[in-house]
Amino acid sequence: MGRTPCCEKANVKRGPWSPEEDTKLKEFIEKYGIGGNWISLPHKAGLKRCGKSCRLRWLNYLRPNIKHGEFSEEEDRIICSLFTTIGSRWSIIAAQLPGRTDNDIKNYWNTKLKKKLLGITNPSQRKPRQQKQHHQNHQQYCLPSPSPPLQGRSHTTTTTTTTTTDGFPFTTATSGLLEVPYDQHQIKESSAMITLGSDQTCSSSDGSCSTKAGYVGGGDHMDIDGYLYGATELEYSSEEIHQLLISILGCSNGGTNSNNLYLDYPTANAGREELEDPLNY
DNA sequence: AAGCCATCCAACCGCTGCCTC
DNA sequence: TGAGGCAGCGGTTGGATGGCT
Structure with a gap:
């Protein structure tokens, strides 16, 4: 059986996100939402990232109202x-x-x-x-x-x-x-x-x-x-x-x-x- | 000053459940 | 009804950083 991977590992960038990538992702989502699904988002947004990675970056870092810093x-x-x-x-x-x-x-x-x-x-x-x-x-x-x-x-x-x-x-x-x-x-x-x-x-x-x-x-x-x-x-x-x-x-x-x-x-x-x-x- | 080590945290990995066909 | 696609979740990893010796 085997599930197809969500992205070709060879064709996606991995590791820390650059400010440019952040900007691209943020602007795309603010403009279009996730544009259907996360898998297709990177391509639409012009990012060489896995959809999962985009999702994680957005949810954990770029999303509005994210609170960073010490816990109360x-x-x-x-x-x-x-x-x-x-x-x-x-x-x-x-x-x-x-x-x-x-x-x-x-x-x-x-x-x-x-x-x-x-x-x-x-x-x-x-x-x-x-x-x-x-x-x-x-x-x-x-x-x-x-x-x-x-x-x-x-x-x-x-x-x-x-x-x-x-x-x-x-x-x-x-x-x-x-x-x-x-x-x-x-x-x-x-x-x-x-x-x-x-x-x-x-x-x-x-x-x-x-x-x-x-x-x-x-x-x-x-x-x-x-x-x-x-x-x-x-x-x-x-x-x-x-x-x-x-x-x-x-x-x-x-x-x-x-x-x-x-x-x-x-x-x-x-x-x-x-x-x-x-x-x- | 340099090396070592502990800590932090962003990102990744793989599994699970839901939904659609 | 089962297979495949996808999103979400939780555990793990590894690079960066800072403190200690």
């Missing part, structure tokens, strides 16, 4: 809380952080947050060189409990159970990422949607499940200005995600507002006094 404390919290809940679903996490891309968040997690988490779990592990980051003490706040991974995409993982400095066991996957707790509130994924398990009905105050928010990256479409619209919807709202996180983490005093997910972590692991203010910003 609140963003840290959101990333950590969602990772604890749904695992390495970077596109979903990115959907909660306007202006951030999944790639950005993934890199941030892999290079900083994860290390902070793992750093405290193995005292013998060499500490990373002092970072420029101004908050160093938040590594303890989202240690998940052992649990099966999220259903959905196949993940080939082997797990290693280890313990935190205070004796709290958790599991790491082969990827080095932390496994996701969901023993009580199973999250099912079907197509591009995530639904709460049958044991976890929607927790909207009116009991309705009709409220929808929390766009997921999958199925995004771009308008002429490059903004995303019509993204696949999560089948639960930000508030519901919030409630889910609270139940999973055991948080009783999480706070939120209409636009932001925000959680207080202290009660995530009852009896773990050390975590009373793990962020300690």
Whole structure:
């Protein structure tokens, strides 16, 4: 069988993008959108690039409203809380952080947050060189409990159970990422949607499940200005995600507002006094 | 000053799911 | 109904950079 490659590797330029290429791509998309599909875009735009590469460059760098630079404390919290809940679903996490891309968040997690988490779990592990980051003490706040991974995409993982400095066991996957707790509130994924398990009905105050928010990256479409619209919807709202996180983490005093997910972590692991203010910003 | 090493992050790779024919 | 095309996603790679010795 064999699928035809999206582009002839010999005929496409690879590696870093030049400012000229950026300009070409940006101007083309601003003028024509993606012009049908990404595969044909490079040719139409006069770029010797793979369509995938163009897509990635646009989504992660050229797209309007992309936020670069340091992550805020609140963003840290959101990333950590969602990772604890749904695992390495970077596109979903990115959907909660306007202006951030999944790639950005993934890199941030892999290079900083994860290390902070793992750093405290193995005292013998060499500490990373002092970072420029101004908050160093938040590594303890989202240690998940052992649990099966999220259903959905196949993940080939082997797990290693280890313990935190205070004796709290958790599991790491082969990827080095932390496994996701969901023993009580199973999250099912079907197509591009995530639904709460049958044991976890929607927790909207009116009991309705009709409220929808929390766009997921999958199925995004771009308008002429490059903004995303019509993204696949999560089948639960930000508030519901919030409630889910609270139940999973055991948080009783999480706070939120209409636009932001925000959680207080202290009660995530009852009896773990050390975590009373793990962020300690 | 130079070499080594750790870190960062843009870009790539390959897999999966959806859609169309 | 199955094959092929495409977009999206997540893991990995490698060049650039900066700090340390």
